[in-house]
Amino acid sequence: MGDRMIEVRGLHKRFGDHVALRDVDLDVARGEVVVVIGPSGSGKSTLCRCLNRLETPDAGEVRIDGAPLPAEGRALARLRADVGMVFQSFNLFQHRTVLDNLTLAPVRVRGLSRAEAEERARELLDRVGIGEQAGKLPAQLSGGQQQRAAIARALAMRPKALLFDEPTSALDPEMVGEVLDVMTGLARDGMTMVVVTHEMGFARQVADRVVFMADGEVVETGAPAAFFDSPASDRARDFLAKVLSH
Amino acid sequence: MNVITDHLSEFGDGLLLTVGLTLLSLAGALVAGVVVAAMRVSPVRVLRAAGMVYVETLQNVPLLVWLVLAVFGLPEIGVMAGLFTSSVVVIALYQGAYTAEAVRSGINAVPVGQGEAARALGLTFPQSLRLVILPQALRTVVQPLGNIAIMTLMNTALAAAVGVVELTAAANRVNLAEARPIWIFVTAGLAYMALSGAIGLATGTLERKLAILR
Numbered sequence: 001m002g003d004r005m006i007e008v009r010g011l012h013k014r015f016g017d018h019v020a021l022r023d024v025d026l027d028v029a030r031g032e033v034v035v036v037i038g039p040s041g042s043g044k045s046t047l048c049r050c051l052n053r054l055e056t057p058d059a060g061e062v063r064i065d066g067a068p069l070p071a072e073g074r075a076l077a078r079l080r081a082d083v084g085m086v087f088q089s090f091n092l093f094q095h096r097t098v099l100d101n102l103t104l105a106p107v108r109v110r111g112l113s114r115a116e117a118e119e120r121a122r123e124l125l126d127r128v129g130i131g132e133q134a135g136k137l138p139a140q141l142s143g144g145q146q147q148r149a150a151i152a153r154a155l156a157m158r159p160k161a162l163l164f165d166e167p168t169s170a171l172d173p174e175m176v177g178e179v180l181d182v183m184t185g186l187a188r189d190g191m192t193m194v195v196v197t198h199e200m201g202f203a204r205q206v207a208d209r210v211v212f213m214a215d216g217e218v219v220e221t222g223a224p225a226a227f228f229d230s231p232a233s234d235r236a237r238d239f240l241a242k243v244l245s246h
Numbered sequence: 247m248n249v250i251t252d253h254l255s256e257f258g259d260g261l262l263l264t265v266g267l268t269l270l271s272l273a274g275a276l277v278a279g280v281v282v283a284a285m286r287v288s289p290v291r292v293l294r295a296a297g298m299v300y301v302e303t304l305q306n307v308p309l310l311v312w313l314v315l316a317v318f319g320l321p322e323i324g325v326m327a328g329l330f331t332s333s334v335v336v337i338a339l340y341q342g343a344y345t346a347e348a349v350r351s352g353i354n355a356v357p358v359g360q361g362e363a364a365r366a367l368g369l370t371f372p373q374s375l376r377l378v379i380l381p382q383a384l385r386t387v388v389q390p391l392g393n394i395a396i397m398t399l400m401n402t403a404l405a406a407a408v409g410v411v412e413l414t415a416a417a418n419r420v421n422l423a424e425a426r427p428i429w430i431f432v433t434a435g436l437a438y439m440a441l442s443g444a445i446g447l448a449t450g451t452l453e454r455k456l457a458i459l460r
Contacts, residue, residue: 054362072289074370081368091363094458095382104377105367139459150363157367 004066005030005161005192006051011060013046013216020046021057022216028161033193035203035224038213039239044196047213048165051194052083065160081109084154088166090146092138098125098149099134102156110157117156124152128182144175148182161192168199200243204228212236249429253420260416261437267334267402267412268441272395274338279345280384284375286350297346304343310404312336317408333405341398348390352383385456392449396442403438413437 006028013021020043028034036044049055051062053069053076062069064083070076092101102121106112112120125131128148130141138146147167154162164183168176180202187193187206197203203210203224210227212220212235220233228244231237250257285297304312316336317329327335356379364374384391406415417434421427 052366054366077365077368077370079368080366083366085363085366087359087363089357089359091357091359093360093363093378093382094460095385105369108373108377109368137459153367 003030004028005032005064006194007061007063008047008051009061009063011047011050011062012058013043013050013055014058019216021050021060024060024213024216024218026211026218028192028194031190031192032208033187033191033195033206034209034211035207036194036196036211036213037198037200037203037239038219042213043216044213045165046216048163048194048196051163052080052085054085077109081105081157082160084157084159084162086147086150086154086162086164086167088169090138090143090150090170092146092150092153094138097135097137098130098141101138101149102153105153106156121152121156124155125149128152129178142175143171144178147171147175147179151179151182151186155186161194162186164193164195164197166196166198168197198243200228200240212239214239249420249424249426250433253424256416256420257413257433257437260411260413260434263330263410263412263416264399264402264414264438265441267330267337267405267410268395268399270334271337271341271402272398274334275341275345275394275398276391278339278342279349280380282342282346283349283353284372284380286346287353287375289371301343301346304340309337309340309401310407312340313404313408329405329409333402333408333410337398337401337405341394341401344394344397345391348387348394349380349383351390352385352387353379355386356382382458385458388449388453388456392445392452395445395449399438399441399445 004027006026008024008026011021011024024047026047036047038044046055050057053062064079067079069079092098093104096104099118099121102124103114103117106117106120107114122131122134125134128151130145130148133141133145133149138149141149167183168179171179176199180199183195183202184206207224209221210224211218212227212231214235220227220231220236227236228240231240282297282300285293288294313333313336316332320327320332360378360382361374364378369377402412403414405412406418411419413434417430421430424430
């Protein structure tokens, strides 16, 4: 019980007439890397966004490290600070330098001194390989560098878990590798991760567990080798045939 | 030309009052505008409604009516304030409604992902507004704010109607003595043009300096 970092029970979410999530349950253990795959419109991004309540579920419960996610206000903000998120479109703060992107929340939310925050930020930028870009504005970086900066920004809060919402989908193909390398490193270091992605190679090599979603439901879940080699459901088989055929 | 040179001190005093009215009202309008725009995008329904009522009420009654109402109405309910102070407050609140709408459009122009990233990092709504959204929103609305600044300058002339001897009232007084309306009001007009030209230049410079690289 105590080793569950993320617990999702009975999650429902609808947008108008469209049901995005239908009674979804999910457990992510401490240090586990769960990769969520599925066709577009299957609800995987919505699930990811419900985990830190960027999307408000209509029913169901999300617990982070045992604590139920508060509905709103300061308590929710505090809990979000512990759950990092990396977006498809990077979402770096456009008006601030890369370094300031990394120090903003640690200073304002965690109450770190500017010097402490900058020291930690520079370490993280070095770790993701863009230490030289600290003084630049996000728009002056390549997509791959921006996404690595965004990962560093999430890490600067020393989160208990990291959520990735299609982190490589907006990248030029030659930049996908550098971002996946950083993510693989984090997984090796024991970070708890939920990764929504279309990168099947990453899922196969890095995931502890693969969750396959379709039509707002978790259809199948299992170890990557078993899932990719012999999926149990027709829908997973169908999906894999389409994405792995070329 | 003598009508102008003979009355330079009246024109000078009027011009100073006009500049004073403009700068003070503008500062007030900016504060009111940012606060009201923040209310209009807040997650709290009561604040959103209050912000909307503010904008609709202020915008839908002419400034002159507000000025007359304040100058004659406030003493009735026991609020005593000088003509200049009353005018500054009324013009600031009135222009604040327009400023709020400009700022709100700037807020809406900031990509949604910026606010989501801020909240995902644990910033509260007020923090993400203050530290992430508003700095970007204000930079995109420098030009409309410049227009509001010029509009504010022009609207200070209405204070003449409630007894503030700013540039227009000063010109009018000189004209009552000299009866040379063309010379006198063309001079006043040129002074307004010079002031709004300065605002335009400042706006352009600010816009270039603050542009966000995307």
